[in-house]
Amino acid sequence: MIFVLLVYYGLHQDFWNWTSARPLVFGFLPAGLAYHAAYTIGASALMALLVRRAWPAKLEAWADEEAD
Amino acid sequence: MTATIFVFAYLAIALYIGIFAFRRSRGQAEDYFLAGRSIGPWVFVLSLFGTHMTAFAILGSSGHAFNFGIVTFGLMASSSALIVPLCLFFLGTRLWAVGKKFGHITPVQIFRDRWECGHIGTVIFFLQAALLVPYIIIGVMGGGTTLAVISGGAIPFWAGGLLVAVVVMSYVFFGGMRGTAWVNTFQTVLFLSFGLVAVLIISNGMGGFANVAERLLADPRTSPLLSREKFSPLAFLSYTFNPLSAIAFPHIAIFCMTAKHMRQFKKTVIFYPLCILLIWLPCVCLGAFANQATEVPAIAAKLAEKATTMRPVVADDVMLRLLAHYAPEWLAGLLGAGIMAAVMASDSQILALSTMFTEDVFAFYGAREKFGEKAQVATGRLFIVIVTAFAYFTALNAKASIFDLAVQFSFAGFSAMLPLYIAALFWKGSTKWGALAATLWTSCCTIALFFTPRGFTIAGLSPVVPMTIGAALLIWLVSIATPKPSQQTVDRYFSV
Numbered sequence: 146m147i148f149v150l151l152v153y154y155g156l157h158q159d160f161w162n163w164t165s166a167r168p169l170v171f172g173f174l175p176a177g178l179a180y181h182a183a184y185t186i187g188a189s190a191l192m193a194l195l196v197r198r199a200w201p202a203k204l205e206a207w208a209d210e211e212a213d
Numbered sequence: 214m215t216a217t218i219f220v221f222a223y224l225a226i227a228l229y230i231g232i233f234a235f236r237r238s239r240g241q242a243e244d245y246f247l248a249g250r251s252i253g254p255w256v257f258v259l260s261l262f263g264t265h266m267t268a269f270a271i272l273g274s275s276g277h278a279f280n281f282g283i284v285t286f287g288l289m290a291s292s293s294a295l296i297v298p299l300c301l302f303f304l305g306t307r308l309w310a311v312g313k314k315f316g317h318i319t320p321v322q323i324f325r326d327r328w329e330c331g332h333i334g335t336v337i338f339f340l341q342a343a344l345l346v347p348y349i350i351i352g353v354m355g356g357g358t359t360l361a362v363i364s365g366g367a368i369p370f371w372a373g374g375l376l377v378a379v380v381v382m383s384y385v386f387f388g389g390m391r392g393t394a395w396v397n398t399f400q401t402v403l404f405l406s407f408g409l410v411a412v413l414i415i416s417n418g419m420g421g422f423a424n425v426a427e428r429l430l431a432d433p434r435t436s437p438l439l440s441r442e443k444f445s446p447l448a449f450l451s452y453t454f455n456p457l458s459a460i461a462f463p464h465i466a467i468f469c470m471t472a473k474h475m476r477q478f479k480k481t482v483i484f485y486p487l488c489i490l491l492i493w494l495p496c497v498c499l500g501a502f503a504n505q506a507t508e509v510p511a512i513a514a515k516l517a518e519k520a521t522t523m524r525p526v527v528a529d530d531v532m533l534r535l536l537a538h539y540a541p542e543w544l545a546g547l548l549g550a551g552i553m554a555a556v557m558a559s560d561s562q563i564l565a566l567s568t569m570f571t572e573d574v575f576a577f578y579g580a581r582e583k584f585g586e587k588a589q590v591a592t593g594r595l596f597i598v599i600v601t602a603f604a605y606f607t608a609l610n611a612k613a614s615i616f617d618l619a620v621q622f623s624f625a626g627f628s629a630m631l632p633l634y635i636a637a638l639f640w641k642g643s644t645k646w647g648a649l650a651a652t653l654w655t656s657c658c659t660i661a662l663f664f665t666p667r668g669f670t671i672a673g674l675s676p677v678v679p680m681t682i683g684a685a686l687l688i689w690l691v692s693i694a695t696p697k698p699s700q701q702t703v704d705r706y707f708s709v
Binding site: 159163166174178184 | 307430487
């Protein structure tokens, strides 16, 4: 998961969209903006995966034990 | 006039929610400051998001996009969409667990207990408080700007800011965390509902965004606004450090401790990026496309100023100007109330400051034992009045734009404080002296930032990068060389 997260962080730096606004997605969204909009949706999917695969369930049990 | 009435109605509802929450309160400190750690799942998601999204997200983003174009979204929104949920996942859940297990309410209480320190915690409190004040000022500025534009200038900036400050102060004063969380939930629902409507109305008024985009691209002066050709990749990369501030903001860290169950974080981390998309994409689009709204007199004046000076202009009000010009008055009022909802997120910062003062200073130095818990809550309320008044009078004279004020001081400073949280919660070898070194480093850098020009960089990087890396190195190096807390304390925190 850590590797996936690092790769996804790297994908934020989309140098290939740097200098051109075209193609305009849906006729008005510049390519760079459309890419980053899609990136946020991808981040949500990644978080869903993280919650499913790496949820720290033990932490909640630890906190719910009798308070110190 | 109709628009102003809608905004006033919204303010009245927010006030009523605060007073309603007051009736549910039990007068105890944990109930007032943390809503008795009883916030439910959906209120937690929406309120946490509303707490984080402020005037910066709505007015600051569109103003920045007006000057610099679509790069604004990548700078702050998409990076936040990844990093803020990650911080909530790894650090927010840990804060919740430690807060619940040991009864802590503020981050400084955790630091004091974890590192066995007293006055060093007070130093951290003062830095956190100093960094939070600019964010509160932003809220007042946003409120003043919104009311001034929506009312067509009938309500001047000073009166709008005053009204917003008084309303926010009142519902925080009465409702505490419960009132603030409910109002934030209401605000988030309101803005998420009307944001898309605002885009459609304005797009239609401007002749369709497809036409606007083509006109912007056809003009060599405006075409760079739709790409990032004028922005350095290194500076773009360095902005990904700013969202690290999210969990280090005391109001977010404190809010993490209000959840009833840790599993409430699941929904939050998954839906957070989508909420960011829904708020930021319309704001950035409208800000960039406003460069073609020459039929709006106030925007035309800004464009003329930009062309003459070849410098960015203060443009926090562009979205409101578009709304006032293109939407029917009743709809502008509804949408204006939605914008006002997001702008007024300074409530949680004010409450956080009050919580920190009463817990980290008032109670820590023995006043709670001496005067009782009711006196602590009363002191918290008095502190709310003082902070709000200070923020209001400072906002009246603020020269910087909302975006600059947030990025230059609050984000950079709190990002540099993140290593403290990581060290306290994940590193057994960290010490109070390491924490002190990182805190002093952040304080000195923030003071230095005050004297640097706008857009200052170090080797092409925003100051937030060296500040954060410097703080991390200091806490590491100094901790290695200094005595550790007792094994008993370390075991208590790392027995999971």
